Amino acid sequence: MFCHEYPDILETEAEVLDARPGAVLLSRHPFFPGGGGQLPDRGLLSWRGGESAVVGFFEDGEQLWIRLADEIEIDGAVVAAADAHLRQIMRELHTDLHILNALVYQQFDGALVTGAQMNDDGTARIDFDLTATDNDKLRALEPALNDVLAQDLRVSDSRIPMVDAQQQKGLLRSRSVAPPPSPDGMVRIVEIRGLDRQACGGTHVASTGGSRPVRILKIDNKGRHNRRIRLALDGV
Numbered sequence: 547m548f549c550h551e552y553p554d555i556l557e558t559e560a561e562v563l564d565a566r567p568g569a570v571l572l573s574r575h576p577f578f579p580g581g582g583g584q585l586p587d588r589g590l591l592s593w594r595g596g597e598s599a600v601v602g603f604f605e606d607g608e609q610l611w612i613r614l615a616d617e618i619e620i621d622g623a624v625v626a627a628a629d630a631h632l633r634q635i636m637r638e639l640h641t642d643l644h645i646l647n648a649l650v651y652q653q654f655d656g657a658l659v660t661g662a663q664m665n666d667d668g669t670a671r672i673d674f675d676l677t678a679t680d681n682d683k684l685r686a687l688e689p690a691l692n693d694v695l696a697q698d699l700r701v702s703d704s705r706i707p708m709v710d711a712q713q714q715k716g717l718l719r720s721r722s723v724a725p726p727p728s729p730d731g732m733v734r735i736v737e738i739r740g741l742d743r744q745a746c747g748g749t750h751v752a753s754t755g756g757s758r759p760v761r762i763l764k765i766d767n768k769g770r771h772n773r774r775i776r777l778a779l780d781g782v
């Protein structure tokens with residue numbers, strides 16, 4: 547995906563390959579379509595004489611279509627632009643959740659993720675399969691998390707065969723939101739240097755210092771096997 551290869555390019559020129567009323571298939575675009583708890587990008591499509599907001603995405607076969615706010619059918623050349631504010635919040639929160647996930651995995655005996663959700667107000671939640679844990683110990687991870695941000699560790703990605711990922715302990719960290727392999731059987735691995743490697747299809751900051759500091763807001767018990775940690779970016 548373009549948004550994986552060029553996460554900093556939020557605007558592209560493109561050709562309309564196919565169109566339906568209120569939807570369009572483009573030769574390329576900067577949008578992240580959502581998944582793994584990360585919200586889909588919002589944005590704007592503009593062309594000579596008009597524009598329409600991008601309000602969603604849907605797959606048809608292997609093709610990713612863009613849903614528009616207006617029931618129009620367009621052709622020719624367009625400019626596709628993603629909402630930079632939303633993308634930035636998602637990149638920061640997604641990276642922060644990886645760090646928290648890594649700390650929990652290391653300190654709580656390989657506990658796995660059971661769910662995650664990032665919100666456009668700069669808050670997020672992540673659920674872990676944890677039993678009989680003192681919630682104060684989870685809350686106490688906040689300084690360690692912010693310490694990783696202050697270290698400004700590089701965040702990079704690579705692709706490896708899914709069969710290899712399944713054999714490496716700790717790469718598939720989620721019970722519920724593991725990214726599907728691409729049609730060629732590859733899965734994307736996101737690495738925070740010296741801290742963590744895990745399969746993920748989302749967007750992240752280029753180094754951990756790219757995220758604002760975070761606060762852990764709340765720990766909830768969601769059933770006997772589930773702890774939910776809520777966090778927020780500082781200043782939002």
Ligand SMILES: [Zn+2]
Pocket residue numbers: 640641644736746747748749750
């Ligand atoms: Zn991720």
